[in-house]
């Protein structure tokens with residue numbers, strides 16, 4: 374009995390001992406591979422790195438004791454197959470591509486390939502549309518083209534047949550033209566990055582199948598048209614970056630369905646209309662970047678927003694949008710805020726300095742290029758902390774309240790402060806500032822007396838304050 378078992382077991386292990394099945398030739402030393410697999414690997418790599426590269430000589434056991442940088446293998450039925458291949462200069466000793474290279478058909482014979490990456494590989498112009506991607510259909514999960522200026526032309530239609538893909542990264546290459554609609558077939562994707570190419574045209578409205586997509590990055594291309602409505606169907610989405618394109622029209626209302634979205638970057642497009650109304654619903658957002666989308670007549674929308682409900686916000690950039698009205702009070706309730714960009718708008722009214730200063734994480738505040746007025750009343754410590762990450766210049770009606778001689782100037786005229794006698798501080802103010810002072814004076818417990826000067830200005834004598842100054846000076 375037992376010898377039959379052993380033979381049977383051996384036959385299972387080495388399947389090719391069964392008559393009828395063609396037995397592939399297997400390499401004899403080290404990690405066993407099908408000879409055709411090993412030769413396909415050598416040949417595919419040689420196409421990229423040049424004919425002088427002799428794989429069988431340099432790496433006789435590529436999945437065993439002579440591993441090739443950028444090549445990973447795995448066992449299938451007791452034989453080793455290439456599962457990951459990275460071509461191009463990633464590390465010092467990686468497979469750097471020759472300037473004139475060939476995509477050899479053997480590349481598409483690596484039947485267990487799961488991940489294929491080209492990094493800094495294609496420098497001379499080449500189009501890759503006619504290759505045999507279809508052979509990789511059953512296994513390829515990750516396909517990445519990063520920093521290949523030579524890759525030009527349209528994205529090959531055949532990429533849409535790689536339906537097992539979980540990650541498609543086409544980052545900073547020379548691709549142009551419209552996106553193939555076959556991309557719509559890639560519904561297993563978790564990550565789709567097409568950033569930094571020269572893609573044009575509209576984005577196919579087919580994201581309804583993309584239930585697993587976590588990251589969609591279309592930034593830095595020349596996409597136009599409106600954003601597809603089906604964006605709202607990508608329920609798992611965490612990051613949506615369409616910045617630096619020519620998208621226009623409204624932000625689809627459906628975006629409010631993306632309950633897990635943490636990053637929404639629409640900067641530098643022409644999206645307008647009810648922008649704020651739509652983003653208000655996404656309370657998971659930590660990064661909201663809308664700058665450089667001229668809002669036109671809806672520029673005062675931001676006032677109606679309940680910003681205090683978006684308490685997860687860490688980065689909020691609303692610069693260059695033509696916003697009008699005052700700085701919304703709700704912004705001063707965003708306790709996690711690190712970056713607040715309101716610059717280059719048409720904002721008016723006072724800066725809620727004291728409230729903004731209480732935001733514990735705030736590390737960058739840009740309010741320059743508006744029409745804000747009154748006094749900036751941040752403490753010296755605040756200016757120290759912010760350094761160059763605070764800008765308030767180009768607000769002609771805004772002045773900086775200076776407490777001590779050592780205080781940093783932030784490019785605004787100082788609010789007029791005169792020392793009448795030694796140790797007595799007299800501050801010249803306009804009516805509007807005075808009214809503000811009145812509001813806060815009761816809570817601050819500062820005694821304020823005032824009289825009208827001959828020139829018609831209100832003079833305010835801060836008695837307690839001058840006492841502090843006196844003490845400070847001695």
Ligand SMILES: *[C@@H]1O[C@H](CO)[C@@H](O)[C@H](O)[C@H]1NC(C)=O
Nearest residue numbers: 424425426427428429430431
């Ligand atoms: C690689 O080297 C081996 C042995 O050193 C030699 O037999 C073979 O012809 C070489 N192959 C190429 C493509 O140069």
Ligand SMILES: *[C@@H]1O[C@H](CO)[C@@H](O)[C@H](O)[C@H]1NC(C)=O
Nearest residue numbers: 530531532533534535555558
């Ligand atoms: C995409 O899927 C459709 C049907 O779902 C199919 O007809 C088409 O050939 C596929 N495209 C590619 C490029 O695989």
Ligand SMILES: *[C@@H]1O[C@H](CO)[C@@H](O)[C@H](O)[C@H]1NC(C)=O
Nearest residue numbers: 584607608609610632633634
């Ligand atoms: C959103 O995130 C939560 C927590 O991370 C997760 O449990 C949930 O499945 C996600 N929702 C979707 C639709 O992916």
Ligand SMILES: *[C@@H]1O[C@H](CO)[C@@H](O)[C@H](O)[C@H]1NC(C)=O
Nearest residue numbers: 695696697717718719720744
């Ligand atoms: C700001 O608003 C004023 C008055 O409506 C207008 O004249 C000016 O052009 C606007 N400036 C900007 C930068 O939008």
Ligand SMILES: *[C@@H]1O[C@H](CO)[C@@H](O)[C@H](O)[C@H]1NC(C)=O
Nearest residue numbers: 719721722743744745746770
């Ligand atoms: C700036 O605001 C003041 C009122 O505070 C207004 O009189 C003036 O026209 C505004 N300037 C611009 C350029 O909008």
